[in-house]
Amino acid sequence: MTSTATRRWPWVLPILVYAAATLEMVIMVTPFAAYFYSVYTPLLHGLEASPLTAWLPQFFLPHLAHTKIAAFRYLEWLGAVLALVGLLGFVGCAIQLYYGKFIKKRLVTGGLYGRVRHPQYLMLIIGGAGFLLLWPRFFILVTFLMMLGLYYMLARFEEETIRKRYGPETDTYLARVAMFNPFRKPVESQAWRPLPRATALGIWVGVFAVSLLLAFGLRALAVSQLYAVTRADANATALAFRPLDEESMQSIISAVLETPALTTLRDADADLVLLMQINDGRSQLAHLLIDLGMKAERRRALVLSDAGWFVVVSRVLPRDAEATGSPDPFSLAATTEPLYLVNVPKAAGPTTVEKLAPELFYPGFARILF
Numbered sequence: 543m544t545s546t547a548t549r550r551w552p553w554v555l556p557i558l559v560y561a562a563a564t565l566e567m568v569i570m571v572t573p574f575a576a577y578f579y580s581v582y583t584p585l586l587h588g589l590e591a592s593p594l595t596a597w598l599p600q601f602f603l604p605h606l607a608h609t610k611i612a613a614f615r616y617l618e619w620l621g622a623v624l625a626l627v628g629l630l631g632f633v634g635c636a637i638q639l640y641y642g643k644f645i646k647k648r649l650v651t652g653g654l655y656g657r658v659r660h661p662q663y664l665m666l667i668i669g670g671a672g673f674l675l676l677w678p679r680f681f682i683l684v685t686f687l688m689m690l691g692l693y694y695m696l697a698r699f700e701e702e703t704i705r706k707r708y709g710p711e712t713d714t715y716l717a718r719v720a721m722f723n724p725f726r727k728p729v730e731s732q733a734w735r736p737l738p739r740a741t742a743l744g745i746w747v748g749v750f751a752v753s754l755l756l757a758f759g760l761r762a763l764a765v766s767q768l769y770a771v772t773r774a775d776a777n778a779t780a781l782a783f784r785p786l787d788e789e790s791m792q793s794i795i796s797a798v799l800e801t802p803a804l805t806t807l808r809d810a811d812a813d814l815v816l817l818m819q820i821n822d823g824r825s826q827l828a829h830l831l832i833d834l835g836m837k838a839e840r841r842r843a844l845v846l847s848d849a850g851w852f853v854v855v856s857r858v859l860p861r862d863a864e865a866t867g868s869p870d871p872f873s874l875a876a877t878t879e880p881l882y883l884v885n886v887p888k889a890a891g892p893t894t895v896e897k898l899a900p901e902l903f904y905p906g907f908a909r910i911l912f
Contacts, residue, residue, distance in 0.1 A: 596875070603675070605910055606783050606910065607783045621674070624671050628670065658720055769785055777815045780818040781818065783830070795818060798893075819911075820852075823852070834880055846885070854880055855882040880903065
């Protein structure tokens with residue numbers, strides 16, 4: 543007979559992939575970032591190498607930038623709450639389950655298990671949704687949706703196991719309590735039948751497709767509501783991470799373009815397309831440099847002024863080398879290459895420029911734009 547451990551092993555790898563993906567946001571700001579990215583970055587770089595998968599490492603919700611829709615900022619707070627509820631709820635469910643299993647030695651049907659049959663998985667789903675809102679990559683969304691299907695398969699397997707172990711008592715419980723929906727009232731019925739597998743698969747495919755379409759729609763909405771302006775005559779787009787009026791952004795663009803480094807660069811390449819990410823303060827800049835893949839020791843070595851606008855100037859490149867026309871910096875078909883860090887004073891003072899050499903960054907890093 544196939545053991546439980548053998549039946550479960552195919553789910554271990556997807557679970558580990560999802561865990562590594564969600565832990566990226568924690569590990570990347572620790573001393574272990576270099577080791578983490580030596581393993582994780584090649585995966586994301588491999589996804590970006592193909593136009594068919596290049597969208598997966600990108601974010602579908604604003605992570606760094608404010609938008610004109612305040613609700614986007616609240617999603618991050620909602621994510622933190624859901625992640626905490628999910629983790630604490632999982633621990634509470636585990637305590638109840640293993641107390642009933644090893645102390646009472648009977649089927650657990652009360653408490654949280656009186657509302658849903660698999661509260662531990664439900665809490666993992668809630669926590670996973672929270673981490674998804676905190677770190678909203680398409681890649682994490684896809685792995686999260688895959689986990690939903692795997693949790694259902696695992697739940698079905700466990701129900702078959704306890705039916706064999708506890709007999710008729712299990713059928714009564716399965717009919718009375720919903721699998722994952724805590725809002726459905728318990729139903730007293732003996733006529734329990736599992737959902738047909740084809741129906742379950744159809745529901746999952748529908749949820750997967752609708753979730754992806756919604757994510758693409760949210761990204762398009764977020765991009766349209768960024769604090770951004772484009773200087774068409776200079777092929778330059780400026781993105782402010784905090785609310786900033788168009789006049790101020792145009793002034794910053796002019797100050798950056800007038801520096802000798804940018805003048806020389808533009809003279810050498812008439813088709814150059816630039817993205818300027820405007821940061822208000824060193825803390826915000828440090829966050830951006832982390833998300834652009836700058837190595838921690840190189841970031842700490844930067845000598846920065848105490849005030850002014852910190853502008854990261856990047857070259858915008860099409861992912862497809864054969865593409866024609868100017869690439870849109872916010873398109874999923876474009877990528878960026880950091881070139882300079884420019885400090886533009888808010889009052890009187892000189893504008894300073896520091897070159898951002900490629901060796902300052904992790905190679906093949908999937909850079910976050912907004």
